Amino acid sequence: MPRIPLGDWVDSGVDWLVDHLSWLFDAVKAVMEGMYDGIDAVLTAPEPLLMAGILAVVAWWLRGLLGGVLAFAGFALVDSLDLWDRAMSTLALVLVATVIALVISIPLGIWAARSKAVSAALRPVLDLLQTMPSMVLLIPAMLFFGLGTAAGVVATLIFALAPGVRMTELGIRQVDAELVEAAEAFGTTPRDILWRVQLPLALPTIMAGVNQVIMLGLSMVVIAGMVGTGGLGGAVNEAIGQLDIGYGFEAGVGIVVLAIYLDRVTGALGTQLSPLGRRAAAKAPTRAWSYRPRPAVAVVGVVVLALVAGGLGIFGSSAGTSEASGTNVGKGEEIRIGYIPWDEGIASTFLWKEILEERGFKVTTTQYAAGPLYTGLATGQLDFQTDSWLPTTHAEYWTKYGKQLDDLGTWYGPTSLELTVPSYVKDVNSLADLKAHASEFDGKIIGIEPSAGMMGLLKDKVLKEYGLEGTYDVVDGSTPAMLAELKRAYARKQPVVVTLWSPHWAYSDYDLKKLKDPKGAWGKGDGVHTLARKGFADDHPQVGAWLKDFSMTEEQLTGLEAQIQKAGKGKEQDAVRTWLRQHPGLIDAWAPVAAEDAGSRAAGVS
Amino acid sequence: MSARLEAEHLFKVFGRRPDEAVKRLREGADRAELRADGTTAAVIDASFRVGAGEIFVVMGLSGSGKSTLLRMLNGLLEPTAGSVRFDGQDLTALSDRALRELRSKKISMVFQHFALFPHRSVRDNAAYGLEVQGVPRAERERRADEALALCGLAGWETSWPDELSGGMQQRVGLARALATDADVLLMDESFSALDPLIRRDMQDQLLELQKTLRKTIVFITHDLNEAMRLGDRIAVMRDGRIVQTGTAEDILLRPANDYVASFIQDVDRSRVLTAAAVMDTELRGDEADCGCETAAPDTPFTELCAISARLSHPVAVLDTARTLVGVVPRQRLVGFLGDEPGAPAACDNDGGKVIGRA
Numbered sequence: 036m037p038r039i040p041l042g043d044w045v046d047s048g049v050d051w052l053v054d055h056l057s058w059l060f061d062a063v064k065a066v067m068e069g070m071y072d073g074i075d076a077v078l079t080a081p082e083p084l085l086m087a088g089i090l091a092v093v094a095w096w097l098r099g100l101l102g103g104v105l106a107f108a109g110f111a112l113v114d115s116l117d118l119w120d121r122a123m124s125t126l127a128l129v130l131v132a133t134v135i136a137l138v139i140s141i142p143l144g145i146w147a148a149r150s151k152a153v154s155a156a157l158r159p160v161l162d163l164l165q166t167m168p169s170m171v172l173l174i175p176a177m178l179f180f181g182l183g184t185a186a187g188v189v190a191t192l193i194f195a196l197a198p199g200v201r202m203t204e205l206g207i208r209q210v211d212a213e214l215v216e217a218a219e220a221f222g223t224t225p226r227d228i229l230w231r232v233q234l235p236l237a238l239p240t241i242m243a244g245v246n247q248v249i250m251l252g253l254s255m256v257v258i259a260g261m262v263g264t265g266g267l268g269g270a271v272n273e274a275i276g277q278l279d280i281g282y283g284f285e286a287g288v289g290i291v292v293l294a295i296y297l298d299r300v301t302g303a304l305g306t307q308l309s310p311l312g313r314r315a316a317a318k319a320p321t322r323a324w325s326y327r328p329r330p331a332v333a334v335v336g337v338v339v340l341a342l343v344a345g346g347l348g349i350f351g352s353s354a355g356t357s358e359a360s361g362t363n364v365g366k367g368e369e370i371r372i373g374y375i376p377w378d379e380g381i382a383s384t385f386l387w388k389e390i391l392e393e394r395g396f397k398v399t400t401t402q403y404a405a406g407p408l409y410t411g412l413a414t415g416q417l418d419f420q421t422d423s424w425l426p427t428t429h430a431e432y433w434t435k436y437g438k439q440l441d442d443l444g445t446w447y448g449p450t451s452l453e454l455t456v457p458s459y460v461k462d463v464n465s466l467a468d469l470k471a472h473a474s475e476f477d478g479k480i481i482g483i484e485p486s487a488g489m490m491g492l493l494k495d496k497v498l499k500e501y502g503l504e505g506t507y508d509v510v511d512g513s514t515p516a517m518l519a520e521l522k523r524a525y526a527r528k529q530p531v532v533v534t535l536w537s538p539h540w541a542y543s544d545y546d547l548k549k550l551k552d553p554k555g556a557w558g559k560g561d562g563v564h565t566l567a568r569k570g571f572a573d574d575h576p577q578v579g580a581w582l583k584d585f586s587m588t589e590e591q592l593t594g595l596e597a598q599i600q601k602a603g604k605g606k607e608q609d610a611v612r613t614w615l616r617q618h619p620g621l622i623d624a625w626a627p628v629a630a631e632d633a634g635s636r637a638a639g640v641s
Numbered sequence: 642m643s644a645r646l647e648a649e650h651l652f653k654v655f656g657r658r659p660d661e662a663v664k665r666l667r668e669g670a671d672r673a674e675l676r677a678d679g680t681t682a683a684v685i686d687a688s689f690r691v692g693a694g695e696i697f698v699v700m701g702l703s704g705s706g707k708s709t710l711l712r713m714l715n716g717l718l719e720p721t722a723g724s725v726r727f728d729g730q731d732l733t734a735l736s737d738r739a740l741r742e743l744r745s746k747k748i749s750m751v752f753q754h755f756a757l758f759p760h761r762s763v764r765d766n767a768a769y770g771l772e773v774q775g776v777p778r779a780e781r782e783r784r785a786d787e788a789l790a791l792c793g794l795a796g797w798e799t800s801w802p803d804e805l806s807g808g809m810q811q812r813v814g815l816a817r818a819l820a821t822d823a824d825v826l827l828m829d830e831s832f833s834a835l836d837p838l839i840r841r842d843m844q845d846q847l848l849e850l851q852k853t854l855r856k857t858i859v860f861i862t863h864d865l866n867e868a869m870r871l872g873d874r875i876a877v878m879r880d881g882r883i884v885q886t887g888t889a890e891d892i893l894l895r896p897a898n899d900y901v902a903s904f905i906q907d908v909d910r911s912r913v914l915t916a917a918a919v920m921d922t923e924l925r926g927d928e929a930d931c932g933c934e935t936a937a938p939d940t941p942f943t944e945l946c947a948i949s950a951r952l953s954h955p956v957a958v959l960d961t962a963r964t965l966v967g968v969v970p971r972q973r974l975v976g977f978l979g980d981e982p983g984a985p986a987a988c989d990n991d992g993g994k995v996i997g998r999a
Binding site: 211213214216217218219220221222223224227232235236309310311314 | 715717740741742743744745746749750752753754756758759760761769770773774801817821827
């Protein structure tokens with residue numbers, strides 16, 4: 036069979052689209068982000084509990100008293116978990132994606148229901164959208180729309196589109212043919228048949244489709260979190276990255292609360308919209324817990340709460356004013372830092388956030404998976420990131436994007452890559468010892484993402500050097516999976532060998548033993564580099580210079596990491612502040628604002 | 642009787658290359674031959690005329706093409722060949738818009754399974770046709786209520802279709818068709834889905850309404866008894882073709898072929914036949930002179946039997962001018978009941994009364 040270069044075609048197709056239709060993508064992006072910002076602003080404007088109240092009144096109206104109370108309890112729980120802003124941003128994302136998905140899918144479904152040809156043509160497309168692994172679609176979405184909301188919305192949208200189209204088509208096709216014929220027999224126009232007969236009768240099915248769209252959108256939120264949409268998806272990704280079970284569960288609960296709320300409310304909305312459903316609901320006996328206020332009462336309730344919210348918002352906003360510190364170099368210029376949720380990445384990112392804010396910059400930090408982070412940096416949507424392991428671990432990204440990036444040098448090193456066993460595994464101290472103990476480890480080395488540079492090195496070089504090929508299999512997986520396996524084995528004192536690197540928090544949490552590498556197969560180890568987008572150092576010479584000169588000792592880094600770990604999720608910057616207070620003078624050392632401003636500018640340019 | 646609806650050499654063929662199929666059918670090919678090629682000839686060369694105020698029944702078993710035929714009469718289906726004329730206007734020549742206009746104002750339809758809109762109240766269902774016409778709400782509700790009252794549903798206006806029994810639902814269907822004031826009603830097996838008793842009821846009500854409304858009705862059924870009860874004229878369809886058209890009596894007394902004959906075997910002829918159909922017209926002239934009870938030409942068969950039972954001689958039939966037009970011997974009545982057209986044979990028993998003694 037000849038190799039069909041399908042991948043190349045897709046590549047060049049995507050390139051062509053990026054080159055020629057960027058204006059279109061920009062317009063779409065602007066619309067989506069505008070919608071998202073608008074909805075998010077509305078959702079986060081009131082005090083969380085007040086907003087929870089508004090959402091609860093809606094649930095009360097549609098579902099009854101019990102529904103309202105449970106909705107309030109759910110949202111109060113989200114607020115008490117400190118996830119309110121994230122939950123609202125996720126809600127906004129899902130709403131935007133849902134609205135756009137419906138605007139596209141319902142007309143398509145109607146069209147498909149009326150034309151067999153359209154239906155036949157659409158079906159494989161829908162299959163593709165629904166079953167193509169979402170990560171695969173995420174990459175082009177990122178290239179077209181950049182990192183952040185728009186890419187997340189598009190990925191969610193694509194995934195959620197199919198059930199909307201299918202259920203609309205199904206609903207219309209299910210309408211009794213005799214009813215359609217009756218409408219025709221009385222001279223109804225095709226358009227009126229749609230509006231007066233088919234859509235009202237298909238409504239329950241269509242609403243089930245809407246419900247599916249929302250649910251799929253929510254399930255896509257976690258994946259969208261990888262391209263920096265933030266929200267609960269971002270929280271879940273952070274938790275996965277750090278194997279933080281508790282935080283992951285909290286964020287998950289947040290998603291569940293949203294899911295249940297949206298599911299029940301849209302379900303009830305379907306009943307309210309369809310005349311048949313309204314009738315059935317009106318017939319059902321009313322009890323105290325299912326008492327529902329009349330729409331007018333509900334609207335008044337929402338409006339009153341919203342007005343209260345608006346009033347509070349006005350008074351609230353006048354209270355807090357930001358104070359500018361004396362050493363204002365940034366003058367409010369914006370700097371966007373991206374990071375991978377690895378400990379040293381989080382520590383250095385929030386350290387620089389704090390330093391730069393201290394110096395008068397406006398800093399946003401967003402968390403990504405490694406791939407999107409490099410893409411974002413290469414396309415200039417991010418300014419810099421501090422956690423690039425070069426030359427080995429991130430070699431692939433560097434080969435791909437190196438030309439579009441500026442390397443601002445190492446700030447920590449050397450790092451090392453290694454195979455590691457728990458120290459209770461007695462007889463294995465060096466890579467050379469592994470061969471004899473293959474059966475103990477079940478012939479398995481627990482690896483991480485197959486795309487990681489380290490995995491390539493392990494499979495191509497390290498195994499060969501020590502003659503482990505054939506005796507050991509490298510298990511591809513992910514960093515969280517590897518860490519989970521380590522944790523599990525460690526708790527049971529079972530022998531396990533994992534791929535690991537230093538610095539890593541696992542070394543402080545568990546009693547581990549790095550296997551010696553007498554033949555030097557792993558190489559010399561990486562340095563942790565700061566990478567910036569092309570031209571960042573020219574735009575911000577001062578910051579460029581600071582970053583180039585930046586370095587941390589192992590003691591400083593582990594100390595800062597420990598401080599962040601202690602402070603807990605969401606309080607990274609407070610931890611950094613505390614730590615900086617304990618180590619006075621470091622800010623001035625890392626970001627000097629001395630008199631020779633001109634000198635450092637010259638250094639930045641060179 | 643002027644024709645309101647006229648069908649001329651109507652063909653309807655489903656499947657590939659319908660025109661060619663029509664050509665073959667005209668040359669005498671039958672349904673089975675075409676089916677082998679994957680085309681279905683639903684209606685083959687159907688011609689008939691329906692006069693104003695007439696109930697024209699199309700009778701046939703399922704699959705005989707009667708529903709397809711009905712749907713060509715209001716343009717829901719376009720004939721493959723032939724023409725349908727409504728008040729002289731050829732429907733095949735009308736635009737879609739004109740056809741819709743015609744359906745909304747002139748020809749309405751009642752369906753087998755009622756086809757009521759479940760998301761509309763009884764009143765809104767009855768008002769549907771008027772709503773399509775664009776009649777203002779107040780007026781259409783008034784007219785819908787009138788139509789409902791006419792069908793015996795006053796007081797049910799705000800109910801919902803699923804709260805009504807089958808018979809009542811079909812009354813709503815009838816009211817919906819009557820509300821538009823269309824003067825042609827197409828009824829597609831409209832009473833077939835109802836219980837026998839309710840069906841009788843509805844048939845009676847339709848006949849009752851027809852006395853005052855004088856609509857032109859094309860009624861489809863597979864039930865010959867129903868056809869005979871309702872139809873002024875009946876067309877019997879078989880395998881897409883109309884095999885006989887005529888009054889109930891024509892069909893009963895002069896079936897065009899064995900198929901029709903086999904059909905009418907289980908018909909309760911006593912309900913269909915009248916004195917005019919069974920009477921002997923060879924008269925002596927003095928049969929009515931005795932002053933006994935007489936019958937009229939439209940006296941039903943059962944009543945005729947009753948009269949005959951009270952008389953010792955044949956029943957005389959007089960028309961409205963009291964002129965003798967026929968006479969019905971008792972032996973005739975018994976012969977019709979037993980489907981025995983021949984004259985009695987002479988008795989060959991010598992004793993003559995032996996049988997009677999047992």
